[in-house]
Amino acid sequence: xxxxxxxxxxxxxxxxxxxxxxxxxxxxxxxxxxxxxxxxxxxxxxxxxxxxxxxxxxxxxxxxxxxxxxxxxxxxxxxxxxxxxxxxxxxxxxxxxxxxxxxxxxxxxxxxxxxxxxxxxxxxxxxxxxxxxxxxxxxxxxxxxxxxxxxxxxxxxxxxxxxxxxxxxxxxxxxxxxxxxxxxxxxxxxxxxxxxxxxxxxxxxxxxxxxxxxxxxxxxxxxxxxxxxxxxxxxxxxxxxxxxxxxxxxxxxxxxxxxxxxxxxxxxxxxxxxxxxxxxxxxxxxxxxxxxxxxxxxxxxxxxxxxxxxxxxxxxxxxxxxxxxxxxxxxxxxxxxxxxxxxxxxxxxxxxxxxxxxxxxxxxxxxxxxxxxxxxxxxxxxxxxxxxxxxxxxxxxxxxxxxxxxxxxxxxxxxxxxxxxxxxxxxxxxxxxxxxxxxxxxxxxxxxxxxxxxxxxxxxxxxxxxxxxxxxxxxxxxxxxxxxxxxxxxxxxxxxxxxx
DNA sequence: AAAAAAT
Numbered sequence: 001x002x003x004x005x006x007x008x009x010x011x012x013x014x015x016x017x018x019x020x021x022x023x024x025x026x027x028x029x030x031x032x033x034x035x036x037x038x039x040x041x042x043x044x045x046x047x048x049x050x051x052x053x054x055x056x057x058x059x060x061x062x063x064x065x066x067x068x069x070x071x072x073x074x075x076x077x078x079x080x081x082x083x084x085x086x087x088x089x090x091x092x093x094x095x096x097x098x099x100x101x102x103x104x105x106x107x108x109x110x111x112x113x114x115x116x117x118x119x120x121x122x123x124x125x126x127x128x129x130x131x132x133x134x135x136x137x138x139x140x141x142x143x144x145x146x147x148x149x150x151x152x153x154x155x156x157x158x159x160x161x162x163x164x165x166x167x168x169x170x171x172x173x174x175x176x177x178x179x180x181x182x183x184x185x186x187x188x189x190x191x192x193x194x195x196x197x198x199x200x201x202x203x204x205x206x207x208x209x210x211x212x213x214x215x216x217x218x219x220x221x222x223x224x225x226x227x228x229x230x231x232x233x234x235x236x237x238x239x240x241x242x243x244x245x246x247x248x249x250x251x252x253x254x255x256x257x258x259x260x261x262x263x264x265x266x267x268x269x270x271x272x273x274x275x276x277x278x279x280x281x282x283x284x285x286x287x288x289x290x291x292x293x294x295x296x297x298x299x300x301x302x303x304x305x306x307x308x309x310x311x312x313x314x315x316x317x318x319x320x321x322x323x324x325x326x327x328x329x330x331x332x333x334x335x336x337x338x339x340x341x342x343x344x345x346x347x348x349x350x351x352x353x354x355x356x357x358x359x360x361x362x363x364x365x366x367x368x369x370x371x372x373x374x375x376x377x378x379x380x381x382x383x384x385x386x387x388x389x390x391x392x393x394x395x396x397x398x399x400x401x402x403x404x405x406x407x408x409x410x411x412x413x414x415x416x417x418x419x420x421x422x423x424x425x426x427x428x429x430x431x432x433x434x435x436x437x438x439x440x441x442x443x444x445x446x447x448x449x450x451x452x453x454x455x456x457x458x459x460x461x462x463x464x465x466x467x468x469x470x471x472x473x474x475x476x477x478x479x480x481x482x483x484x485x486x487x488x489x490x491x492x493x494x495x496x497x498x499x500x
Numbered sequence: 501a502a503a504a505a506a507t
Contacts, residue, residue: 175503203505228505254503261504355501378503404502427501437502 090137092129092304095120101128106193107158114192121148123306124155130304131156131282136245138303140252140283140296144315145443146450149284150186150411153248156282158191160246161221168199168239172224172248173255173268177202177382178389179409183250184224201225201233205383212236227255227264234271244276251408252283253292253436256299259427269299286313286443287436311475313439318446319497320454322467323481330484331421331457332365338490339419339455340371344398346499347416351401352441354422359401362421366399375401408440416452416499418445423456423466431465435473453497455481 095101097119098111111117120128123143130139131152143149157170174180184200191198197220204210212232218239223230233239247269254260272279281303283296288307297305314320325331335351343349353359359375366373374397376388391397393412400406404424424437445452456478458464471478481489494500 177504226504232505264504407502425501 090133090135092126092133094125095128096125101132101159103132103155103159104194106195107155107191109193110190111155114189115151117151121151123147123149124152126306127152127304128155131280132159136160136280138281138283138300139305140288140300140303141306142285142288142308143306144308144313145286145440146315146411146447147286148448149286150183150250150409151190153250153282153284154183154187154190157222157246157248158187158194158196160280161196163195163221165221165243166219167243168218168220168223168241169243170222170246170248171230171239171241171244171268171272172222172250173227173230173261173265174224174250175226175254175261175408176378176405177226177385178406179250180225181386181389182409182411187222187224196221198222198224201229201239203229203382205386206381207383212238227261227268230268231264234268241272241275244272244279246280246282247272248282249284251285252296253285253288254408256283256296257292262295287439289436310435310473314474314476315443315446315452317449317498318442318452318454319493320442320456320476320478321481321493322456322458322478323484324464325457325459325484327459331459332362334455334457334484335419335421336366336368338484338487339417340399341487342491342494342500343417344371346494348392348395348397348412348414349399349417349419350406350410350415350444351399351419351421352407352424353401353403354425356403358422359403362401366401371399372397373399373401376405377403378405404437404441406444407437410444411447412444413447413450415447416445416450418442418452418454420454420456423458423463425466431462431469433466433470433473435470438470439474451498453494453499455493 093100098108098117103111123141127139127141130137141149141152153172157172161169172180172183174183180200180202184198187198199218199220199222201223202225213236215233215236215238217237218233223233223239225233230239234241249255249265255265256262269281281300283300288296293307323334325334339349351362353362356377356379359377363373363375374388374391376385378385380388388397388400392400395414401421407424418441420438420441424434424441426432426434442452442454445454456467458467467478479493481493483489491500
């Protein structure tokens with residue numbers, strides 16, 4: 001349907017190699033869109049323009065934290081490709097500099113001095129004007145893992161709340177507690193000079209338990225949390241939604257998926273829209289499968305939309321490999337004797353397993369005197385979860401075994417090796433891959449354009465079917481490490497990935 | 501099965 005309606009000359013941005021050509025294209029498309037909006041009825045125009053925006057395919061932009069070594073700051077030529085995009089009669093000039101965005105001096109200081117960002121990444125350049133320009137339209141935006149989506153919505157929330165008013169004005173909903181805490185940490189750094197405060201709505205550790213009736217109403221301008229606790233705070237009148245101006249869904253495809261958090265999300269949206277009137281809704285994720293995309297475009301009718309073709313979603317700098325192993329014990333052997341030897345020299349490692357029980361089993365099997373491993377899953381007490389994450393972020397632990405609790409959003413620059421101990425499978429199927437989870441897992445390596453490697457440990461015909469389907473889906477063939485018993489083969493793979 | 505509420 002989308003393809004049929006698209007104009008014949010439409011071209012994906014990734015197809016355009018030369019910068020000059022890209023510039024011309026951008027100008028032409030923007031002009032065409034602007035012309036269309038002024039000369040025809042609203043209904044088809046919005047659709048057409050949405051298609052054009054959809055055609056933007058976002059290459060991973062490079063962004064870096066202050067004082068860190070690593071790749072240079074921004075892919076400048078890439079950014080300059082985008083001149084302007086329009087939707088529903090509103091023309092947006094893409095932001096070349098953060099200074100183009102009428103941000104407060106305090107926020108600019110936070111971006112430059114505290115975060116160390118010099119210029120907006122591609123997704124930031126496109127979406128920030130959409131987020132910050134009246135009439136504050138809703139937005140659904142897809143961009144690659146590690147391309148700087150968090151900055152988009154964090155900046156959106158920080159810019160749109162009034163620091164003088166001590167009431168909640170922005171809410172961000174996340175699928176996991178870790179992601180809520182991480183997003184809050186980013187927001188506090190970015191908003192360091194603004195005086196804006198933020199509450200994290202997640203269940204407390206057991207030792208901190210307090211009946212909700214004793215809790216004081218929230219006076220922070222921004223609340224970031226998980227759906228259960230947010231709903232609880234709202235129903236017990238601890239979180240007033242009357243003045244909410246902006247509602248953000250991080251990992252939005254999962255938050256709106258039927259087998260995800262759709263019912264919670266719909267309830268939040270309904271309650272907040274009802275009490276706060278028209279509040280801006282932002283949906284961000286690296287993945288939107290067709291089912292969710294259909295649903296999302298129905299929910300966000302009059303908003304701006306940015307999507308990326310699935311074939312262009314795999315990160316080029318993260319090299320994927322498959323390894324055939326005879327049985328489960330060989331998986332442990334491969335990790336312990338082959339991958340760790342090099343992996344530890346290189347950086348930090350995350351090993352993904354399917355079940356909570358597996359985290360413990362694999363952890364025990366991998367424990368050696370000289371490697372500090374840890375494991376995490378959602379049944380641990382909150383204090384345990386926090387301790388394990390902190391130790392990993394501090395670099396004390398080098399190897400973290402995890403369920404999919406960390407598959408999405410977890411941002412640790414030093415992670416450049418991901419191991420799929422178990423392949424991600426759709427619930428209720430035997431050999432149907434969960435493509436979105438796969439993409440998110442491998443996105444834990446190669447943050448902000450860094451190099452990375454992924455080893456998919458395959459055992460038996462089912463795993464191979466799954467791997468083949470993943471390669472077909474993303475139209476990306478994954479090379480094989482020939483012999484699981486040869487150290488040299490793994491060394492060669494890591495060298496090829498640029499990690500050695 | 502994993503995640504997320506509290507119970």
